[in-house]
Each structure stands twice: as structure tokens, then as C-alpha cells.
Amino acid sequence: MTASRAAMSFAGAVGFGQETTYGTAASITDWIAADSATPSVKRAQQPWPLITYDWEAVASVPGLLEVGVSIAFNVYNAGAISNLLSAATYRVPFGASSGTIAQPHSYTIELVMDNGSSIRLVGCVANSLSLSVKPSDIVKGTVEFQAVNASVVSSSTPSVSLGAMYHGSNTAVTFGGTANVLCNSFDVNLANNCSRRYTFTGGPQARRVRAANQLVKGNFQFDFEDTTQFENFLGGVDQAVAVTIAGSDGSALEFDLPVVRYEGDDPALNGANIVEDKIPFMAVKSQVAGHAFTVAIND
Secondary structure, three states: OOHHHHOOOEEEEEEEEEOOOOOOOOOOOEEEEOOEEEEEEEEOOEEOOOOOOOOOOOOEEOOOEEEEEEEEEEOEOOHHHHHHHHHHOOOOOOOOOOOOOOOOOOEEEEEEEOOOEEEEEEEEEEEEEEEEEOOOOEOEEEEEEEEOEEEEEEOOOOOOOOOOEEEEEEEEEEEOOEEOOOEEEEEEEEEOOOOOEOOOOOOOEOEOOOOOOOEEEEEEEEEOOOOHHHHHHHHOOOEEEEEEEEEOOOOEEEEEEEEEEEOOOEEEOOOOOOOEEEEEEEEOOOOOOOOOOEEEEEO
């Protein structure tokens, strides 16, 4: 390990730029502050053993490059965060014909180090988004991207603008339009189910494939003083759920899940604690609303 690499650390700045041509680097237009960024770069070498008197692979076929990155961040009021959430929640419009369904937008992502170098990933398509809302913590998110290539470049100059943070203690949630004050945590996981695809022609990178059926799942946790949600689970009743987290600047982080179907129930019965009920759910695309899940920052 060289001294320069040993001294390198992540500066916490992540840049984004929407690509005009998939896989061609775009200029960075948005910056966010991230808790962590974990790029994954893999090139699996295929051994080509010869029939000899030893068992060493004397040659190999260069493996295809598989690249991705997972970015963890606090959710705050900034245009860059809004754009990131928009990229992650890409969906096919309800009722769209095969001729009008668009490919997911692709992005160039820059991970800034503190030594003047950056890791740049191109052809990044959002594959998953996770959001967690707890009354004791700032709202947190993680986005995972698939990419087609990675390189080391000279760092751009980060321009991170932090707005008001969204704290779980300032959350209101409604079920079917009725406020529920006993809901004490909420998390949601969205998967675009993108997949890598290889062709006989072209370079040794993954080819973009449009997002497959989007899947939205998560969990609600309640105090069991009110058995309404437990009864809805038992009765198979769909829920329209809205979650609003107020910011100190008057903005709001809003989640909309027009059709929530409970998948299971895990009430915690413990003599030393208040009974809590954790109910996993799946969100279903509404024909009226045209989506299964949206998240937006509204000023």
C-alpha cells in the first residue's frame, strides 16, 4: 500500500450529474453530504488451466467488470436530496404502453477523497432505496446504484448546501385519513429490481436494463393500546398511509402510500415492557394515484 493511499479518507461529499448518454460521464450538478459511500468493483478472473504436471492456472480470461455503490445519508431540505430521491424512486408510469415506457435515468457519481482524488462511477442506475423514520433520530436513507464503469479522477470542488434536517420526533402519520399517535417507527424499502445484462458485442461492462417491476415493502411499529391496525391486518383491509415529517424551516418531507397491505404481524408480548406491534407491509400501485410510493420535500 502506498503512502498516498494510506492517508486517503472519504470527505463525505458525493456529487451527481444526470447523463445525456448512458455511460458517458456528465458534469456534476448536485452535491450531498453522505455518512458513507461504499463502492463495489469486481472483475472475476476466469482461470484457464492447462493439462500440465502442476495445477497453477497459467492463463486467464479477463473477467467482466461489475460496479456499484451504496450511499448512506441523512435526509435534509436541499434540491440535491430531492433529486437523489427522485432518481431512486424511478417508476414506469401506470398504464404506459410499451412504446412510451422510458429507461431509468442514469447518473455520473463522484465520491470525493481528502487528497484531491475522487472515485467516479458512470452509468449509475438506482436499484434500491431505504428510508427509516424513528422518533429518536434524524431521518436516514440509503440508495444503492448499479454502474458500468469506475475510474479515479481529480476531484471537483464540492459545493454542499445543508438545509434543515428532518427529525423523526416531528412526524405525523395517517391511516385512511385518520391520525395515529401510537405509530412509533416506520421504514420502507424500494427495489427497482434492475439486473445486469451482457451481450456478445460491446465493451466488458454491464449493459443497462430498464427497471423491472418495482417492489415496495416496509414495517410499521405501534403501541398496542389501539388494536385497529392489528384488526386491519387480520381482516385484510387495505390502508392509505401518509407520513409527514416537519422541518424547522417550514418545509416537510412527505411519504404517500395509497394502498398498503399488511403481510404479517409480530406483537412483542413481554411482561416487563409495553406491548408493541410490528407489522410488515407491501405497498401496491394504485390505479387512481398511479404509484405505489412517493417521497418528496415540499417547501
